[in-house]
Amino acid sequence: MTPERDVTPIAASSIASWDQEADVVIAGYGVAGAAAAVEAARSGADVLVLERTGSWGGAAAMAGGFIYLGGGTPLQKACGFTDSVENMAAFLNVAMGPGADEDRIADYCAGSVAHFEWLVGCGVPFKAEFFSEPGWEPMGDQGLMYSGGENAYPFNTIAAPAPRGHVPQMSNKKQGEASAGYMLMKPLVETAAAAGARALYDVRVQRLIVESDGRVVGIHARRYGNDIAVRARSGVVLATGSFAYNDAMVARYAPRIAGRPAASIEQHDGQAIRMAQALGADLAHMDATEVAIFIDPQQLVRGILVNGRGQRYVAEDTYPGRIGQLTLYQQDNVAYLIIDDDAQQEAMASWSPKFMLRPATWVADNVADLERDMGLAPGSLQATVAYNEAAARGEDPLLHKKPEWLKPIGSPLGAIDLRENTGGFTLGGLATTLDAAVLHVSGEPIPGLFAAGRSTAGLAAWGYASGVSLGDGSFYGRRAGRSAAKG
Amino acid sequence: MTPERDVTPIAASSIASWDQEADVVIAGYGVAGAAAAVEAARSGADVLVLERTGSWGGAAAMAGGFIYLGGGTPLQKACGFTDSVENMAAFLNVAMGPGADEDRIADYCAGSVAHFEWLVGCGVPFKAEFFSEPGWEPMGDQGLMYSGGENAYPFNTIAAPAPRGHVPQMSNKKQGEASAGYMLMKPLVETAAAAGARALYDVRVQRLIVESDGRVVGIHARRYGNDIAVRARSGVVLATGSFAYNDAMVARYAPRIAGRPAASIEQHDGQAIRMAQALGADLAHMDATEVAIFIDPQQLVRGILVNGRGQRYVAEDTYPGRIGQLTLYQQDNVAYLIIDDDAQQEAMASWSPKFMLRPATWVADNVADLERDMGLAPGSLQATVAYNEAAARGEDPLLHKKPEWLKPIGSPLGAIDLRENTGGFTLGGLATTLDAAVLHVSGEPIPGLFAAGRSTAGLAAWGYASGVSLGDGSFYGRRAGRSAAKG
Structure with missing residues (x-):
């Protein structure tokens, strides 16, 4: 002290x-x-x-x-x-x-x-x-x-x-x-x-x-x-x-x-x-x-961010500092970014500074496997990825991410572990x-x-x-x- | 002031x-x-x-x-x-x-x-x-x-x-x-x-x-x-x-x-x-x-509590003051208790003090109608009530409510509006x-x-x-x- x-x-x-x-x-x-x-x-x-x-x-x-x-x-x-x-x-x-x-x-x-x-x-x-x-x-x-x-x-x-x-x-x-x-x-x-x-x-x-x-x-x-x-x-x-x-x-x-x-x-x-x-x-x-969350916004906008219960809680295309605050104070500092391979490649190719780009912590062929590997409650992440249906239509009724960033999560896919990844x-x-x-x-x-x-x-x-x-x-x-x- | x-x-x-x-x-x-x-x-x-x-x-x-x-x-x-x-x-x-x-x-x-x-x-x-x-x-x-x-x-x-x-x-x-x-x-x-x-x-x-x-x-x-x-x-x-x-x-x-x-x-x-x-x-x-949440715990334990995104966030059988704190600080003071008619009758018949028992704000014949009437995002509450499947087995993999309080949400059902219903x-x-x-x-x-x-x-x-x-x-x-x- x-x-x-x-x-x-x-x-x-x-x-x-x-x-x-x-x-x-x-x-x-x-x-x-x-x-x-x-x-x-x-x-x-x-x-x-x-x-x-x-x-x-x-x-x-x-x-x-x-x-x-x-x-x-x-x-x-x-x-x-x-x-x-x-x-x-x-x-x-x-x-x-x-x-x-x-x-x-x-x-x-x-x-x-x-x-x-x-x-x-x-x-x-x-x-x-x-x-x-x-x-x-x-x-x-x-x-x-x-x-x-x-x-x-x-x-x-x-x-x-x-x-x-x-x-x-x-x-x-x-x-x-x-x-x-x-x-x-x-x-x-x-x-x-x-x-x-x-x-x-x-x-x-x-x-x-x-x-x-x-x-x-x-x-x-x-x-x-x-x-x-x-x-x-x-x-x-x-x-x-x-x-x-x-x-x-x-x-x-x-x-x-x-x-x-x-x-x-x-x-x-x-x-x-x-x-x-x-x-x-x-x-x-x-x-x-x-509160900053230590990941590149170019990745955030291309994935879906979920809490420890596998639930989305914030539009991924908002101010990353707001995402950091909501993660630290409202989600007990637990967050995972679910992102498919294509989106991850796209983020990697963006002109973003590379030092904040993060590799996937878990990779899997489908959502059910990913959910299990991450230790999330059975069915929780799968229910969340029902996001895909509306996303395919360019809609996000739950959190209103802008249409330009809406794209169904495909396979293979991964998750980036963002637990305890905030500071400020x-x-x-x-x-x-x-x-x-x-x-x-x-x-x-x-x-x-x-x-x-x-x-x-x-x-x-x-x-x-x-x-x-x-x-x-x-x-x-x-x-x-x-x-x-x-x- | x-x-x-x-x-x-x-x-x-x-x-x-x-x-x-x-x-x-x-x-x-x-x-x-x-x-x-x-x-x-x-x-x-x-x-x-x-x-x-x-x-x-x-x-x-x-x-x-x-x-x-x-x-x-x-x-x-x-x-x-x-x-x-x-x-x-x-x-x-x-x-x-x-x-x-x-x-x-x-x-x-x-x-x-x-x-x-x-x-x-x-x-x-x-x-x-x-x-x-x-x-x-x-x-x-x-x-x-x-x-x-x-x-x-x-x-x-x-x-x-x-x-x-x-x-x-x-x-x-x-x-x-x-x-x-x-x-x-x-x-x-x-x-x-x-x-x-x-x-x-x-x-x-x-x-x-x-x-x-x-x-x-x-x-x-x-x-x-x-x-x-x-x-x-x-x-x-x-x-x-x-x-x-x-x-x-x-x-x-x-x-x-x-x-x-x-x-x-x-x-x-x-x-x-x-x-x-x-x-x-x-x-x-x-x-x-x-933070108190102004509803009887006899009702809380018999329903499922969801936030403004229709998601559960706390075991409903925990200390009600904890539910109040999580609602005010982590859910922007927005909560709804989803409870079916049978559970509501049971709570009303409990020996609890009656002054905290709350009537349903919305009632409906099924979850889809209730979700729509409440103005929740399409599919959000329906995904949450998939709770029923595990609850029927006496399990709550998401939030671990105790088996004695686990019961599938039936029909007809209702929701109690608990927005801005905290104090302390x-x-x-x-x-x-x-x-x-x-x-x-x-x-x-x-x-x-x-x-x-x-x-x-x-x-x-x-x-x-x-x-x-x-x-x-x-x-x-x-x-x-x-x-x-x-x-």
Whole structure:
């Protein structure tokens, strides 16, 4: 287990001298910290970013780079898609729940087009090309992709489908020299620096420094083995990311994801959450997690996915992260993909990245043999493969997979064992206002303390779509920067 | 939404005079508070219990009265059942998870027989008779019943089945003059009073009073419109129950149960949790909830339960609370009970309490018609009722319902609509040590502060069994009382 650390607040009166000082002090130089730095500096504040590692970037710089935006962005329009603020909100209110915060979603959707333009204004490049294949991310440098199952059942019955995964253009994807997340972070950090924001690296934030009236006025940190006290004349912004790598927190708040962190970085140890909790900060949706299922979507769409009872439970052509969540939380992390030889060959030949393609665990000449070899209840899988009859007509009355992916399961066939094949990161964190102020359990903001990114509860209450973390992280990061500059 | 209240700690230095004083001050006179009062008073402490309502009892006094105990209690033995500490722990480690705390479960199981004897020593009456029918609680004054699905699949494959729901004997059940929970609370409160514990009613606790070094030394409360300061010379015990009736907390921590509190009382507003959070207390398993499904188990066992895809998902003869949890969390709160006329008549004629018996929502002459009338996907329910073939042989290869309840579904038949027919209470709360000290997020106990009952995370991390709340509430309530008396 991660050892707990002393995060008790320090009284400002006990600080003999300050080692560093700025108007706005930001902990963490990932996407939320960078967005906060830009806006705080542009507001005229003297900004200092404290980053634990030797460089800016955080989890964002290693990510696929999706930013969830819509409501009719110039990129959506250029790719020929219609969207509206209301339509985007209708999707998110269902897809981010149960328990999604409608006020926050409405706020985010209303500001989404302007946020896209802000990113472009900071120099983030987007190529006006849509990527339509199943996959976790675009294969090339396309700028737009479905990233939350908007065009799949049930969401395509709730809101008009529109792709909202906006992906910064990579200069050199084939050689793997840059991720799309890097192409988001680089211009943001350059913009922050140009606006005057300073950064100090190798600084591990540890405790908040507070006045006797409860106002946060600084951060106590460690650097090269020394204690340093950093004064924030106007406000502190916490942006150190999730708690995916804090074993003790995961055990208490999100035990389903225990032992399976993915798409995260080890620096995501929940430190900002702990520091603010020590001041009485409230939390939200600490049990929510992103969940990836470790198989290529090119295979998923060509098979049928069944649970431990041999039953289908999700349209195989939806957002693979939704499949991951439903598998982990609703199917006890048990799933098998039933796929025939032809479909498997087709998936293998797809232009998908090969590292996620999986061989069959069991192969058989017919469904009855496969069912027996897998140890499923007699008749269970055979009843499920009655799917074939309607599939031959291009229909899927049970789960509404799109006709283009409907094809009877033939022989020979196989099953891919996907038990315990999920992983992900935590989505819950500090409860904040729409202005990114951290809320005390008494219901009022904690003076001087702001937060954004995955150390806060954002749009997601249980569900998720790729791009929501970089989306709400940058969106509310900006708010946090502006709010902290005002103080 | 519940308005948030100011729970900010008060500095002891600002208290001009104390209105009340005791060694141990306990907030809440439900089962945890009563158990704490007994043990603190028996330890020689001067004890004062602050209760918000006009009388002791809390949710416990209105409950069915199950206390989850085992490992070979005298009551289990008298009813002819064998159990062991290890066997009980093996069940709880699975049934209380995912994420259950093995150390706490081992501790609880090891002390379970002694805890039963302690309850008997306090005067809690138990009748050595086993109740074997399906139901939420015994129909008469029987003292023992299965209360967590121990004898049903899958738990009967994990540990040797033993009933552990210990129920205090009611003097006059038929007239409804007393609940079993009342028969638990009355002797505990009488024992506490005999040991010298005092109680003050109509006191609403509001904020903790702390020394500058962080030690909790009292409680600020309201009584008849006046502020009162209550000094705790040795320790404070928080035992005010769950947050099931705090809408804001439910929205942030357990949104699935929002709008559907059940088996709880309005005083369960999370106040103790909020007061301790304001001091930096850590939490655990805030998303966990007990979930009842509102139908008689006498009907459940005689039908087959299907989800919105017409698929079975749980053995219908297991603990009905487990059926409720799986329905709410894994089936999106959609369930239908398929039951034929004969079975429905049989259930109606059972000695079960009639108020939970439900009429069929749809009736039909055959499965195909019923499936169509219910709006299920064509063929889905018909495939599921292939259940009949194995059921006629006394087998249920899919879900292992016990042979005694296996009978082919005949005609005419019906379906009972159980969509959105669940409710329950919250199980998460303050993180505590096994000695009931409240843990700070830094990992150390908060000096002077103890807690037990449903304001704390107890045995349950996600799953539940009836009797776990009165069980861990009384067990760790005793610990809290002893720890607080030591200070």
